[in-house]
Amino acid sequence: MGQPWPHHSPAEPIALQLELLRPMTTLIRNAWYVAAHAHECSETPLARTLLGEKVVLFRTPDGQAAALEDRCCHRLAPLSKGDVEADGIRCRYHGIKFAPSGQCLEIPGQDRISPKFCVKHFPLVERDGLLWIWMGEASQADPSLIVDCHWNVDPAWPAAHGYLHYQADYRLIIDNLLDFTHLTFVHRTTLANNAFPNAQPDIEPFERGIRLSRDIEGVDPSPLHKMGGDFTGKVDFWNRQVWWLPTVFENWAGSVDAGGEGPAHERPGGFHLRHFSLLTPETEHTTHYFWIQPCSFPKPHSDLIKKVKIGIDTAFAEDKDIIESQQRVMAADPSIHPKGISSDKALNMVRFMNERLLKAEAAALAAVVPADSVVPSGPPR
Numbered sequence: 040m041g042q043p044w045p046h047h048s049p050a051e052p053i054a055l056q057l058e059l060l061r062p063m064t065t066l067i068r069n070a071w072y073v074a075a076h077a078h079e080c081s082e083t084p085l086a087r088t089l090l091g092e093k094v095v096l097f098r099t100p101d102g103q104a105a106a107l108e109d110r111c112c113h114r115l116a117p118l119s120k121g122d123v124e125a126d127g128i129r130c131r132y133h134g135i136k137f138a139p140s141g142q143c144l145e146i147p148g149q150d151r152i153s154p155k156f157c158v159k160h161f162p163l164v165e166r167d168g169l170l171w172i173w174m175g176e177a178s179q180a181d182p183s184l185i186v187d188c189h190w191n192v193d194p195a196w197p198a199a200h201g202y203l204h205y206q207a208d209y210r211l212i213i214d215n216l217l218d219f220t221h222l223t224f225v226h227r228t229t230l231a232n233n234a235f236p237n238a239q240p241d242i243e244p245f246e247r248g249i250r251l252s253r254d255i256e257g258v259d260p261s262p263l264h265k266m267g268g269d270f271t272g273k274v275d276f277w278n279r280q281v282w283w284l285p286t287v288f289e290n291w292a293g294s295v296d297a298g299g300e301g302p303a304h305e306r307p308g309g310f311h312l313r314h315f316s317l318l319t320p321e322t323e324h325t326t327h328y329f330w331i332q333p334c335s336f337p338k339p340h341s342d343l344i345k346k347v348k349i350g351i352d353t354a355f356a357e358d359k360d361i362i363e364s365q366q367r368v369m370a371a372d373p374s375i376h377p378k379g380i381s382s383d384k385a386l387n388m389v390r391f392m393n394e395r396l397l398k399a400e401a402a403a404l405a406a407v408v409p410a411d412s413v414v415p416s417g418p419p420r
Contacts, residue, residue: 065210065323066090067285067396068175071185072319073329074163075170076200080104084128086119088321090174094161095119097128105139106172108159112143118158167191168200168331169317175400184247186287188331190313196333199348203359205326207366209286209318210390212326215358216288216316217251217386219278222261240278242385249388251280257297263350264294268310268337272296275303282385285393286318311335312347324366330355 068090075096079085085096086109093109095118107128109119116132123129127144129136136145141160143152162173162180167188173180190196205212219240240251259265260274268274274294281289295309303309317329332351336343369375379387 065208065397066320067393067400069173069179069400070175070285070396071164071171071173071180072286073169073317073327074106074172074319076202076329077104077165077168077170080170082123084119084121084123086117087327089172089327090320091322092174093117094172095128096163096170097123099123099127099139100125103139104163104165104170106161106163106170107137107139107141108161110158111135111137112156112158168198169329186283186289186315188315190333191315191331193333196313196335197344198331198333199344199351200329200331201348201352201355202330203328203355204321205328205359205363206324207326207362208324209320209326210393211362211365212316212318212328212358213282213286213288213389213393214383214386215362217282217389218382219253220382239382240280240385242388244388244392248282248284248392249385251278251282251385253278254303256303260294263347263354264310266346266350267312267334267343268294268308270294270296270310273298275299277302277304279304282389284389285396286320288314288316288318290314290316308337310337324370328355328359 072089074087074089074094075085080096080098082098082100087094087096094106095109096104096106098104100123105128107118109117111118111121111130111132113130113133113135116130118128118130118137121128121131124136127136127138129145134145134147135143137158138144139160141158142154143156143158146152146156160177162177164171164182164185166182166185168191169188171182171185191198191200240253243250243252255276257273258276260268260270260276264270264274264276273296275297276294277292279291283289291304291311291313293304293309293311295303295306299306304311311334313333315331317331319327319329321327330351332347334344334347
């Protein structure tokens with residue numbers, strides 16, 4: 040991530056080179072983002088805006104998932120209104136067909152097809168029940184950088200999952216996820232734990248983000264943990280979090296009956312959850328929020344994962360309400376800026392790291408398209 044952007048051919052119009060930079064100024068492009076839960080992608084085209092770009096997701100009859108720009112290169116009709124066929128997707132306007140690679144396969148009434156008559160293809164990897172997309176320079180799309188979410192497809196870990204559409208800047212959601220002191224006040228009926236405001240995590244930065252850990256002994260379990268572990272008394276609680284730059288939050292948390300020997304997370308009879316919040320900016324002010332929550336219950340219960348989903352849906356609706364309200368306040372008067380407190384340490388670190396990635400991408404693009412080369416090109420497409 041943060042590597043140079045592609046160097047366009049001198050023959051390409053400068054205006055085309057600048058289109059990559061013009062729309063989005065706060066979004067990191069050279070990174071893997073979740074485009075959809077895998078089950079959302081089918082032979083019915085799915086239109087989705089990701090990092091300001093219109094994308095169509097579809098699956099061919101043999102199961103191959105693909106992501107293309109959502110416009111036919113002929114007359115710019117949305118491909119998401121087209122039809123999926125055995126070898127690609129056909130535009131509903133003039134019947135032009137494109138392969139999952141973006142290459143044109145057929146133009147009705149025309150035999151010769153120029154190799155340049157194609158649509159943009161985005162690298163797409165289906166893994167762990169998720170579709171990961173790379174919106175930046177395709178040559179840098181290294182699948183080994185995709186965060187491991189294998190618990191989502193592990194039969195031993197029943198999983199809940201969901202999606203929210205936020206009318207808010209993705210950075211406000213990052214702030215929320217990295218400051219657990221809000222749990223006590225926002226999530227009183229779901230995730231609240233009264234010890235959080237006074238239990239600051241240990242924070243360790245690493246190349247791809249930060250790691251946080253906290254252990255709290257002898258506390259009342261949160262309502263969700265009490266249900267998941269069927270606890271009747273105090274618990275010892277643990278939290279192991281990783282923020283993977285730029286927008287993936289991993290949280291291994293759990294509770295076990297208080298007072299046992301050894302680390303809480305190693306004792307038998309504990310309730311474990313592996314939560315992932317996966318943020319994909321739609322625009323600079325709206326966000327796709329995907330989440331998965333695999334769980335390991337100390338006692339078998341066929342319906343418990345459904346109750347967990349209800350609890351998480353409730354908690355995330357509480358977050359969404361307050362963050363979207365926060366966004367509206369900020370939009371009403373951009374001259375007012377938040378003030379910091381000590382619990383902001385982790386979110387400030389991630390903000391700094393993401394800003395550093397943004398600056399690296401901007402510098403790389405500036406080297407490709409010098410500022411004195413800018414020429415008027417009319418309104419963006």
